[in-house]
Every structure is written in structure tokens, then in C-alpha cells.
Amino acid sequence: MKLRYRLENIYRLGIKELFSLRQDVVLLALIVWAFSFAIYTAATGLSHDLHNASIAVVDQDRSQLSTRLRDAFEPPYFKKPVLINYSQIDPMMDSGQYTFVMVIPTDFEADVIAGRNPDVQLNIDATAMMQAGIGESYINNIFSQEIRTWVGGKTQAAGETAQSPVDLVLRYAFNPNAESSWFTSVMEIINNVTMLSIILAGAALIREREHGTIEHLLVMPLAPFEIMMAKVWSNGLIILAAAALSLVLVVELMLKVPIAGSETLFLAGTVLYLFFATALGIFLATLAQSMPQFGLLFILVVLPMRLLSGGYTPTESQPPLMQWIMAFVPSTHYVKFAQSILYRGAGLEIVWPEFAMVAGIGGLFFAFAAFRFRKSIAVMRT
Structure with missing residues (x-):
């Protein structure tokens, strides 16, 4: 009975979060932009191919x-x-x-x-x-x-045979035409899942604090875990839905990028990762006193994660110490299994170790963030 009561509290608080976000026009516009126009412009505007070189x-x-x-x-x-x-x-x-x-x-x-x-x-x-x-x-x-070709034609005309000592045969796997948009569009979704989930979860807590509604929650018979979990599932649900729509409408429909693997498996892995990303946003919000401070912390944390998670350069190219550090960051494993699924069509039998790492490390950090959040709530109550 007590568990059912707590689940009802988490559900109703999550609905409240969704209604609160509906009133935040700036954040809504940011979500729409990040999972639509930003992905399309990044895929078509920033090209890694050679075009019209002078x-x-x-x-x-x-x-x-x-x-x-x-x-x-x-x-x-x-x-x-x-x-x-x-x-x-x-x-x-x-x-x-x-x-x-x-x-x-x-x-x-x-x-x-x-x-x-x-x-x-x-x-x-x-x-x-x-x-x-x-x-x-x-x-x-x-x-x-x-x-x-020219020399071969000349020698054949003279009655000789042009024979190369080595015949190199190239085969491009997973991207036959080496289209950069195939890589860029999917990576933008992966990166935006990280960034927007941290921003939404952190902004939700700071918005409560700035509007004074956090005090209303503190006088109610609610546990800190219920408040935090409500923010996690509601904001995570928005990011999950936005990522799914972007993958289908923008990447597949508009950009004509073929997805090799199971989108359902990718979204299932994204659910595991969102527990870490939203918890990270809440943790940063407990350290910041305002949105400007949160923005500075966000830059210091997210930019290294984005650059070192393997989305831009392979982790094997990084120094050994950096590889060891990033092995304990769930974003590294998220990028790895997302690329394996969406690019190479990998199944669960291949990516389950990465799923396990995301769930394990993300779960530990989620527990730490919950402890920090409960501690900050206790300070507010006193």
C-alpha cells in the first residue's frame, strides 16, 4: 500500500512537471530546435566532404x-x-x-x-x-x-601490357558513399539527448527554487526521492519522445539516412542512459544557486563529455589516462552502443556489455545524486 502511494506521488508530481514545462516557452523552443532544425542544419550545412573547392x-x-x-x-x-x-x-x-x-x-x-x-x-x-x-x-x-589510365592506354597501343603489382580493392562498410550527413545527423541526436536531458532536469529544480514552489513541496508529505524521481521520468520522457520523433522524421524521412539496426533497442538503451543524464542535471542544480551558475557548470561538465565520449574522435586515439577516466563515464558507453546499433545493426547480444555499464555506473551516480538532493532538501527544510 505504501509503495502504491509513493508511485502515485511520483506520477502526479511528474504530471505537474509536464504542465510546468508547457508554460516555459524558451525551453520548449529549445527542445524543438535541438531535435529538428539543429540536426538538419548540422547534417547538411557542416559537411566533412569536399564540395566546390576552388x-x-x-x-x-x-x-x-x-x-x-x-x-x-x-x-x-x-x-x-x-x-x-x-x-x-x-x-x-x-x-x-x-x-x-x-x-x-x-x-x-x-x-x-x-x-x-x-x-x-x-x-x-x-x-x-x-x-x-x-x-x-x-x-x-x-x-x-x-x-x-593514360599510361595504360599508351602501352597497350604499343603492344605492351600495363600490370600493376598491387590491385587494391576498397569496400566502404555501413556507409557506401561515405556521406558525412549519415554520421553527423545521428551523432547530433546522441549529443542532444545528453545536453537536453541535463538542461531540462536541472532547470526544473532551479525553476522550482526561483518560483518558490519548492517550499510548497517541502511542507507536503513527500520524500525527496519522490520529488527527484518525478523530475527524472517526466523530463526523460520528453527527451525520449523528441529523440524518437527526430530519428524517424528528420533523419530517416528528411535526410534519407538508413538506420541499420533496431530503433527500439536504441531507445531502450536511451532510457537507461537518461537515468544518469537527468540525475547529473539535478546534481548540478543542487550545486548552483541560479540559472547562470547552472549554465557555467553545464559548460564545464558537458563539453568534455561531448568531446571525449568517442563521438568526434575514437577513444582509442586518446591518451591512456583519459581512456581510463572516460571508461567510467556512461556517455562513452552510450555513444558506443548507439553507433553500434544505428550504424552497424548490432543486436542485444553484442551491445549488452555497454548496456550493463550504462546501467551500473548510471545507477551508482543516480544514487549519489539522490543523496545529494536529499541533503539539499534537508537544508531547505531547516
């Missing part, structure tokens, strides 16, 4: 091969190459007109035919760091392919 060519050879190389740079990867003089390289790169300037030397075609391995100079504006790194690889591949 390139100029100093063609000192003016041969059939050099012309063929110029014509190989085509949209949408590159803009149409512009022929310039050697003296124009520095002024035009200084002004930022071209990211790449290629210099094809005199007698380039003759040297290739003679097997003298001529050098081609490629000037890169590395201030556009991402485009410069990707573009260099693209240009190298285009050069290799065009010269190999």
Missing part, C-alpha cells in the same frame, strides 16, 4: 596529358579549374581566391612516357584545414587514376 592550374606543359588532368577536376568536388600564370600564385593564394594551386611542369608528358617520375607542385591553403586535408587526398587519387 582550384587553379599553372600548366607549363600544355600537353594532352596535362589537359586531361585539368579536365578531371569536376563538380561537385571541385569548381572548374582556372588557368593562371606562375607569377599569380602568391597574390591569388594570399587573397584567398584559391584553396589549391597545381603547377604542371614543362615536358611533363614526355617525362611520364619516359618513366622519369616528374614532380608536380601542389600549393594548398591550409587555413581551410578540413577542406585542405580532404582535398589533398582527392587530388592525389585523381592524379594516380588519370595517369595510370
